[in-house]
Amino acid sequence: MSRKLLTYAPPSPVVFLPCCFFVPHAVPFSRLSYSEQILRFASEGKWLAAICAAPGVVLGQLGVLDGKKAACYPGFEAQMTGAEVSMDSVVADGKIITSRGPGTAHLFAYKIVELLKSADTALALKSRVCLWEGTFRKYHTEFNLSGADALLDLSIAASTELIDNSGYTIYSTGNPSTDYRDLFASMSPQAGEIILARSFSDALAIRHNVNYYTIAASYGRPGLEKRFIDRTLRHFWK
Secondary structure (H helix, E strand, C coil), rough: CCCCCCCCCCCEEEECCCCCCCCCCCCHHHCCCHHHHHHHHHHHHHHHEECHHHHHHHHHHHCCCCCCEEEECCCHHHHHCCCCECCCEEEECCHHHHHHHHHHHHHHHHHHHHCCCCHHHHHHHHHHHHHHHHHHHHCCHHHCCHHHHHHHHHHHHHHHHHHCCCCCCCCCCCHHHHHHHHHCCCCCCCCCCCCCCCCCCCCCECCCCHHHHHHHHHHCCCCHHHHHHHHHHHHHCC
């Protein structure tokens, strides 16, 4: 598993429609300002992702499911105008991803990551989510949550598949004294180990917040001690 698996990538051209905001008998979605962008994305072949009632109440109303296979929350099938209704948990047809509801949200998320990034990235995400949730359930017995072992088994299976079949490896040039430093100090991600990286960009206003944590008054301006900086510099640049 990568030592530098991060949780962000530059924005992709996708419209994501969650379930709870859209309800039957609400203002017809075709009147809302979002409809123009959804129709434009559909016509340009960009990604649309909708879950729960949204595939019917939104995409169905706008006619973008015509001839597409799609899934939705039970009871909203009639609103998916022109669609081939599927009972699958997650359906991807062309650039449209749909799913049935809250119980399939994790599968929906994995599919989005798989299609917009890669299957390996989806496995890495799955392994982390299942590890976190499984560990929480296992050791927070006060909540009486079941399924911990099943989630941990899913994490193991996803991690094993990623390690055995993805081709990712621990970054090494044969110089262990500098390789770990170079992995984190490189200007570009080391593709052999890094699965999903944050690419900082002034143009896209994607910036890190190290200064915020070290000098912001609300965080007490903890800063970094000189002896820590000196020791770090001596270690990496001796």
